Amino acid sequence: MKMKPTFSLCFLLAGLYAVAQCHQHPRYHNKHDDSKGTHYPGRSSHGEGIYPVKNKTFVKLVPSNADFAFSFYKLVASEATDENIFFSPISISASFAMLALGAKSATLTQVLEGLAFNLKKTQEQEIHEGFCQLLHMLNRSDSELQVSLGNALFIEETLKPLQKFLDDVKSFYEAEVFSTNFNNSSGAENQINNYIEEKTNGKIVKLVENLDPLTAMVLVNYVFFKAHWEKPFSTSYTKQEEFFVDRKMSVRVDMMYRKGYYRNYFDEELSCWLVQIPYNGNAAALFVLPDEGKMKQVEDALLKKTVSKWEKFLQDRKIHLHIPKFSISGTYDVKRIVKQVGMIDLFTEQADLSGITEDEEGGRLLSSCWVIHRAMLNVHENGTEAVGVTVKEVTWRSGDFPHPPRVRFNRPFLLVILDKYTRTVLFIGKIVNPLKND
Incomplete structure (x- = not known):
């Protein structure tokens, strides 16, 4: 009897803050990326200005994203009372919202409500459009601030993902999709690790190891954040x-x-x-x-x-x-934590993810999975270029303390x-x- 490939969903997030020299990063993903593997065809990403300025759908997401961020923090903190904590809540939200594109019925409701959305007030389409806008606004690179947040899907080459799902993850979440031969574990690991290393500017290397040859899909999520203090420390x-x-x-x-x-x-x-x-x-x-x-x-x-x-x-x-000065990182089993916000069925055989693939096992894709969130932060004066930078400030302002605390x-x-x-x-x-x- 031939075994069905298991579905290993892997959220690998690398959120890095470094205040060294900035370098340019493409605002949008290049669909001719040189990562090994075949791109599935799909619509290109929405271009700049596709939504009129007055239609700020992303504003509807702000309260829910904040609620999810602090709820997730409290769940992590309750288990790590005397430990450092560091994660990117918007990255986790965007990843699960993207996964919702392939979810149906109760599974879909659990995912979106678990992300703190009130589905009586916000329609599913508005959520995806809002994230699309948000990702466009957050993904920017200039001399002052660099933010790069995105997703990539590596799908077993023998599976047949639905074209609508491929189109939607590309158009709403700017995700890249690659065909991958997981039977060749070392080749698949290299493909994914090379992608992560490139997207995190070399900060994260060899994050994926010992991939199961029966893996059906890996979802990689990354955040790269680099900025200079407005007023550097000497x-x-x-x-x-x-x-x-x-x-x-x-x-x-x-x-x-x-x-x-x-x-x-x-x-x-x-x-x-x-x-x-x-x-x-x-x-x-x-x-x-x-x-x-x-x-x-x-x-x-x-x-x-x-x-x-x-x-x-x-x-x-x-x-x-x-x-x-400090460097901090956090690694979390997101799969276990999100169950506590109501995503009960998602990682069980009861999950309805029939919107992802034509495979007859599509409704049970996440019953065997790995969901890891990793984030990193580095805080220091402002990098080597900051030496000698001075900022002139007014000597006194109304509202000042009599003696600065x-x-x-x-x-x-x-x-x-x-x-x-x-x-x-x-x-x-x-x-x-x-x-x-x-």
């Missing part, structure tokens, strides 16, 4: 200081320092400092520093409405800012990286130990 002020991991343990870290104007606020109710550090371009990092013993209280309050409140109260005032991130803190124009949460992290990278 390396001459970076000094070794103590970082208090908890009451019993401390580590020595390279602590950056800068006195200057930042949008900041102390939340008396939650007992935490908020400092927003802008990047050149249209992104910003919101650093959240709970008082000692208040991390759980702040995490529990981490909701869309809380972040909105913080944004309203942030004021541009001078502070003495101390933030550690010293905000020292020398204990566990939270980090939210936002795209300001689309109000999208690109990354969420918790830094418990800056020296522990994974």
Whole structure:
């Protein structure tokens, strides 16, 4: 009896922040990509300006994407109370929304509702159109800011994916689709790893190993984020200081320092400092520093409405800012976590994914799968090019503190990286130990 190929769905996300020299990255995927394997034919990606400016469908996605981001964080945090956390919620949302293109009936509803969409208020088509717009706006590359977010499907060459599914993943999610011979495991691994290495500018290598020859499909998801601080830190002020991991343990870290104007606020109710550090371009990092013993209280309050409140109260005032240099990464079993947001059938034999392939087993494609999300972040002064950069600031502004407070991130803190124009949460992290990278 011939065995049906299992369906291994692999979300491999590489989200990288580095403030070294920027280099250009194509805004749209080239359908003549030199990755080994055959491209399935399909419609080309939507061009710039396909939607009139007044039709901002992506705006409907903003509240749901934020709700999903903070829900996912709490699920991860509940299992990793004393560990670093870092992931890209928008990347996970986009991947599952794309997968919904091949889902039907209860499976489709579970996926979209699991992504925090109210299907009575937002139609499925609006969700896909909104993600299409969002990906176009987020995917940009210039001298100030580089964001590259996308997906690729590697499908077993003996399967017959439905043309509508291929067309939709290309047109809505700018996904590349390759025909792959998984019977040749080493060849398939090389094909996928070469693709990931290229899309992450060489930062992620050999991520896929020991592929099962019975694999039917691998979905690769990646995010690459590179930006310069709007106001760089000077390396001459970076000094070794103590970082208090908890009451019993401390580590020595390279602590950056800068006195200057930042949008900041102390939340008396939650007992935490908020400092927003802008990047050149249209992104910003919101650093959240709970008082000692208040991390759980702040995490529990981490909701869309809380972040909105913080944004309203942030004021541009001078502070003495101390933030550690750190590299952080996170790897998560997304398959297990999304079950807790209601995607019950998706990874079982009850899943209806008959919109993906003509194969008679199409409804049970995800019963055997691997879903991994990996994200990485690197925070430092601003790269080697930043030395000698100066930013002139007005010496006094109304609303300034009489004596600028010293905000020292020398204990566990939270980090939210936002795209300001689309109000999208690109990354969420918790830094418990800056020296522990994974």
